[in-house]
Amino acid sequence: MKTLVIITHPNIEQSRVNRTWMEELQKHEEITVHALQQAYPDGKIDVAYEQSLLEAHDRIILQFPFYWYSSPALLKQWQDEVLAYGWAYGPGGDKLHGKELGLAISTFGPKEAYHPTGYNHFTMETLTTPLQQTSNLIGTRFMPLFVLNGVMHVSEEELAANAKAYVEYVLQSSIIKA
Template identity: 85%
Template sequence: MKTLVIITHPNLEQSRINRTWMQELKKHEEITVHTLYQSYPDGKINVAYEQSLLESHDRIILQFPFYWYSTPSLLKQWQDEVLSYGWAYGPGGDRLHGKELGLAISTFGPVDSYQPTGYNHFTMETLTTPLQQTSNLIGTRFMPLFVLNGVMHVTDEQLEENAKMYVNHVLQPSLIKAN
């Protein structure tokens, strides 16, 4: 299965977690790694190119740090422009139907902060509901989340193991629901 991982981190060179994940992904020829901020430093997205990338892959992973309970701004812009009416949804908008969509998220907060009793008050599943609904709208099957919490406290050894777990998740996910 051809897999596309879209990495959206505005400071990827300085991100220990996302950079390590990316380096581990690049070891696998069946995974295409695409970095949005590197591809579009001016914020001008080539919609036709992005749509062709999506069409040529069976599984799409959006990898990003969790910013203000959402995605980095360029990924939101990418969604607005690339997942267009008549292409990704609406009449004739079936180009992504049957594909898989997953999220790989890094967070500063510890895992217990993403619980109803934690300081964020919600689980990651709840906080990512808009992206799950996007998956429903565009006809993709939503994969289980891959989340690394508390990134400031992850040791090098833990990160190395986590990066391998991430690649396994990307290559062999178990789907939580189908559309």
């Protein structure tokens, strides 16, 4: 299965978690790593190139830090421009049908904060509902979330183990929600 990981982080070099995840992914030839901020520092997205990347892969993972209950701005812009009407959805918009879509998210808050009784009042599954619905709209099968919470308190050993678990998540073939 050809897998594309689209990484969106405005300061990847300063991100201990997202940089470590990216570096671990880059050790695997069967994973295409595509960092949006590095590809488009000016914010001008090459839509045709991005669509060709998506068409060439069976599984797409969106990796990002959770900012204000959403993704970084460049990923939202990427969605708006690349997942176009007539290409990704709507009449003739079937280019992604049958592919898999997953999310790999890092959060500053601890796991307990993402619970109905926690600080954020909602689970990560609830907070990512718009991206799950995007998956439905574009005809992809939505994968269970991969989340690392409380990134400021993760030890180097925990991060190394988590990065290996992330690669397993990206490469597994039997993790799709029914």
